[in-house]
Amino acid sequence: GQQVMQIPQYQHVQEGEDFTTYCNSSTTLSNIQWYKQRPGGHPVFLIQLVKSGEVKKQKRLTFQFGEAKKNSSLHITATQTTDVGTYFCAGRTRANAGKSTFGDGTTLTVKP
Amino acid sequence: DTGVSQDPRHKITKRGQNVTFRCDPISEHNRLYWYRQTLGQGPEFLTYFQNEAQLEKSRLLSDRFSAERPKGSFSTLEIQRTEQGDSAMYLCASSFGRGDEKLFFGSGTQLSVL
Numbered sequence: 001g002q003q004v005m006q007i008p009q010y011q012h013v014q015e016g017e018d019f020t021t022y023c024n025s026s027t028t029l030s031n032i033q034w035y036k037q038r039p040g041g042h043p044v045f046l047i048q049l050v051k052s053g054e055v056k057k058q059k060r061l062t063f064q065f066g067e068a069k070k071n072s073s074l075h076i077t078a079t080q081t082t083d084v085g086t087y088f089c090a091g092r093t094r095a096n097a098g099k100s101t102f103g104d105g106t107t108l109t110v111k112p
Numbered sequence: 113d114t115g116v117s118q119d120p121r122h123k124i125t126k127r128g129q130n131v132t133f134r135c136d137p138i139s140e141h142n143r144l145y146w147y148r149q150t151l152g153q154g155p156e157f158l159t160y161f162q163n164e165a166q167l168e169k170s171r172l173l174s175d176r177f178s179a180e181r182p183k184g185s186f187s188t189l190e191i192q193r194t195e196q197g198d199s200a201m202y203l204c205a206s207s208f209g210r211g212d213e214k215l216f217f218g219s220g221t222q223l224s225v226l
Contacts, residue, residue: 001171004154033214042203042217043155088154092213098143098167100215102154 002027004091006103014111019076021106023089030094032065032072037105038085046074046087081110114138116218118204124224125194132190133221137206144187145215146179147203155203161187162209194225 003026013019023032031050035043047056049065049072056063062075072089086107090100117136125131137144142163147155158177159169163184176194181187191198201222205215 006154031213035215042219043215045214045216048214090154090215096168098160098162099157100145100213101157102147104152104154 002091002093002096002101004089004101004103006089006106008106009104010107010109012109012111013079015081016078019079019083019108021074021087021089021108023072023074023091023103025070025091025101027070027093029069029091030097031092032069033090033092033100034063034072034074035088035090035102036085037088041085043088076108079108079110081112084108084110116204116206116216118202118218118221120221121219122222122224124226126226127196128193130190130192131194131223132188133202133204133223134186134188135204135218136186137204138216139185141206141208141216142184143207143209143213144181145205145207146187146189147205147217149201149203149220150199158189191223194223196225199223199225 005024033048034046037043053067054065060077064073086105088102088105090102119134145160146158149155159179161181164181176192179189201220203220205217207213
């Protein structure tokens with residue numbers, strides 16, 4: 001079945017440093033979504049990417065979807081303590097359009 | 113509050129007992145999903161509904177799990193003869209559908225099986 005893998009599992013940064021998490025799917029995706037889960041909270045939608053090679057920005061966050069639509073990345077510039085949490089990617093395929101398969105996330109901690 | 117709501121927030125039960133959880137999605141959303149999450153893992157897909165129709169169920173799900181969405185509004189997830197391995201956070205999410213698949217999650221039900 002479809003697998004979605006994320007690296008790294010954990011990332012510790014000093015406030016102000018950049019952060020990147022990578023997501024790889026075993027199958028071609030129709031779209032990919034990114035979610036953030038704060039400690040003790042539930043996943044909150046950040047963004048959806050649909051097109052091959054798509055790049056979207058939200059303030060300090062930059063999301064990319066690979067040309068082959070099998071990988072994606074999230075980059076945060078100049079991290080802040082409010083960025084702390086676990087970032088998940090979730091992919092959908094055309095064959096299973098109703099099902100999002102989540103990676104196991106990258107947990108970001110930021111040292112002030 | 114017009115978000116996704118789940119009840120109860122916490123459930124402690126003894127092995128072998130049955131439990132039922134409820135999810136109320138955002139009212140205009142026609143898709144409803146159940147996920148399970150354990151510590152250090154991402155949400156694991158269990159099943160989803162389009163209105164009242166259950167369109168997909170994970171093959172990982174044993175026959176002890178059943179979900180319903182009788183009138184296309186709220187949903188229930190029942191686990192029969194609970195086992196310790198069922199201990200997890202059970203998350204419900206909803207989406208508008210019709211091409212808009214942003215998932216809005218509830219706060220979850222934390223199940224502990226003793």
